[in-house]
Amino acid sequence: MHHVDFIDYPVSDDTIFFVAPGQVHAFDGANDYEGVIIHFNASFMADEESSESIFMKYDVFNAYDSLPYCKITSEEADRLMLLVNEMNREYSLTGAFAHRDYMQNLLRLYLIRIHRSGERKEMQKLYVSCIANRTFVRFRQLLEQNFHRVHTVQDYADLLNISVRTLTKYVSQSAHRSPLKIINERIVLEAKRQILHSTLSIKEVAFQLGFEDPSYFVKFFKRMTGKMPKEFKNEAKDR
Template sequence: MSATVFTNHVKTLGLLPVSREEMASLNGPDFKQYIKIFYLPTGFKLRVDFSVYHTVQPTLFFISPNQYLEIEEVGLENGYFIYYNRDFYCIQIHDQEVACDGLLFNNIRNMPNVEVSDEEITYLNYLFKEMIQEFKLGDSSLEEMVRTYLKQLLIRATRSWKRQHLAGTITDQPSDLEFFRQFTRLVEAHYKSKHTVADYADLLCMAPKTITHKFNRLRLPQPNEVIKNRIILEAKRLLVHTALTAKEIAYELGYDDPAYFSRLFMAKTGESPSSFRANFFR
């Protein structure tokens, strides 16, 4: 498959093969800024932030621009890679569930993957072939057609993600599902400045206890843990991928007392920020 890309002013969407020949390019900085979707057959190994995934069956991965990604091993069959920016597709009002801040990206479960059933494999192979054909045609309707295919992929993947990762806890409760998404988006937007459940209760116009009760009913981790886990994840990224000191990272994440931040990091990870950095590169 040849490289295919649509670009028009500020909008970009590209489709590439995932193969051994493309590994260096895909792991490089060229695609960091984009929202990314990988469709990988069996035999692939990739690292997303600090988790390693092996594909034992075809799997979709959804990667946000702020996440670290590295493909470490490729399978015998090539995969597909879609990359696009928010200007190409990120509908905040109408398609919230499948938008770039929907369930598939930056979710509370921190699970960026969806295993694909046999039925979905057939559909996805058809979808990617249709997208490639659209690029070959180069028709004036290319942008709308490939956006339509992208939306179909996101909708079907979101349905599968809910079945696989929510285990039926809230999929039949639309209001709770919307709360789940809303809390996720707020944490992602404000974790550097808002560190307590009370902070998010103010944003949601509800009592902190109400949030806790909702999380208990949905069998999710406690909301305070969700907030702290997001902060610690960013701290780990900064420790590994930047030269910032622990004190500078504390300030970056909104903590005026670096010692307090170090204690929090120790409590959540079992090691100090400096030890975490040293051990990662050992």
Template structure:
């Protein structure tokens, strides 16, 4: 068994304009390879309107159910296991799809569901949103079928409308947090993703964010329910799991890749936070 395959949007039949939007059932029928664990190099949004099963994102399992929407960023690992017929919609778009339109390459970072944290990216839509979101997907499908430069911009606006509606309606516990605090958390998560291999201490990130370690830790505990150190360790563990699935990659090489001094230290770290050794985790796959 090799590492998870990484699919580019071009490999899913998108030849231009960096966007794919269509009903979910034919999408899966055309791309059966997506039913096994894989990664994307593009953003991926799925909305279920009927059906059931399980959905695994970065080794976390979710029950598939109607009116559930999920958001994924490039690099995440996922797969589905459906029980019977499934219905809904899918939206895929490249990392560059909004950049020239918005002139802000980091705009999607404003949305908590695009954080790359699995539990924050799977949402159950309230009844007040269900018909509205379905209508947006239907409008996007119509636009994509007769694509031209003007339609393409309208499609972008529709996708942003979808994100904004859901963001405004999401009643997570952080809704009342100040914009400044939310920005600090988002920037902390982004910095972890960029530096987790070399920066392991909250104080290192606090310095980059121009805040004190105590403030950063209190903010994480209040908004995310975990310490700043836990957030860093969780990212290291996630990357370790992703690498361990490649059976051709020695565990000693994985330890080196993740900047551990030796293999035994990596094994102790992994077992402490996962409950099994790297070898035992690898055998599960």
């Protein structure tokens, strides 16, 4: 099992997990795993201009409304390993001409192949050619950048220069959920992380997430999780 953000997911052959910055994750200790970890920071994929780049960052990794893994065929796994082996070879050639560009392009090829062929269960496949899907992924991008302070659908619609009605329509077509539900779930996910894995008080967590009134944050957390923040923390520690 792979524990990602408070949920356990089964690990099986030909599975690729996507772990975004800030996610809390760990494999169980009951089994020996054989696989590959590709570790890179956000600035390594910093091209935010093209729709394809935004898709790779905010559809593959920062898709908190979907499962954090996909399945590939064994044949595709063999093809991806060719790219991994080339990454390993290039990694040691730090002084070579265009070393960083070469590594970035290998990584982009790897992610493009996953986006083309990976099967992400319980998630509708998104297409860069579809305006609703492009807008939804852009919404995800803005949410990830602003959820600490921006909490309303109107604000995100304004950032996208579209109406609330259009944003709601596009998000519903792409994710079968409302934008407000996705916003609230992202906020409460971060709240859980901070409550369990930081030294911040509940009041400090509330302020960090843009709640001027800590009591409103507590009510929000209770409405979303069914538990008070302290109750959630104590139950998690007892497991």
